[in-house]
Amino acid sequence: MSFFQDLWQSIFEPGTSPQLLIATHLSFASLILVLAWLSYATRNVHFFALLAIASILWGLVTWFVNELQQANLRDNDELAQAQEEEFEKSEKDQKEQEEDQGKRGTRPQISSATGANVSSRRVRSRKT
Template identity: 45%
Template sequence: MAGFAQELWESIFTPGTTPTLIVATNVTFACLQLVLLLLLVATYSIHFIILSCLCGGLWWSINWFAAELRIAQAKEAREKARSDQRVAAQASDDSETEVETTLVETGKPASGSTEVEVAEQVGDLKLRAEPSSGSKSSASTEDEWEKVSENENEKDK
């Protein structure tokens, strides 16, 4: 019993759920349900039935959450193991890097790709025209803000 109490105390400061904490939670809820049953028998009050239903729902939801957390942790552990295996497999396949391979094949060091990737143009780009001259806009952002401020001042008058 002393070992369980010590494990329970340490599990409080451990992030996540621990088996000791789950056992303690289940024992506590079982004791609460027993007390509520005894109070129901002693008083015949519907309040204890309602409290018992609320307690049962909370008890179930805590256990459901702990189970979902275990499933998520197991999935995360599997993904981490897979990624570690991929990294180990890539490292063991060839110890040569791409630069070393290029150096061996061509006799000169590779300095990067000489090809240029052309990006596709998305949407139509339109040049703005100034209202007065009809030419390309060379106005700065400050000039445009001044125009907006002037228009707001005229509206206020």
């Protein structure tokens, strides 16, 4: 496949590909060259500012891509599997807590709307 076909395919795939990085660097290099030439030719302060902004942006994009490549990214299947394992673990922990409460003979705690734990037994308030 040609460079442009690979570049087009990389748009629809997650992460960065070598073709995308090459196209990004070529685009920024072209922009920097044009702005440098315009700054020299016109001596206009606006082109100098744009040159500085474009240079900083190129550096930040390069830094971000490097950080992204170093990060441990997981695909959707791995995320779904991790979420399922976490759900099963929380269910198991909840069942163990219920069994422990049953062995101790205590009543299960019911969480109220305010977040406070309330015994399942009704508590009568005393009027004083």
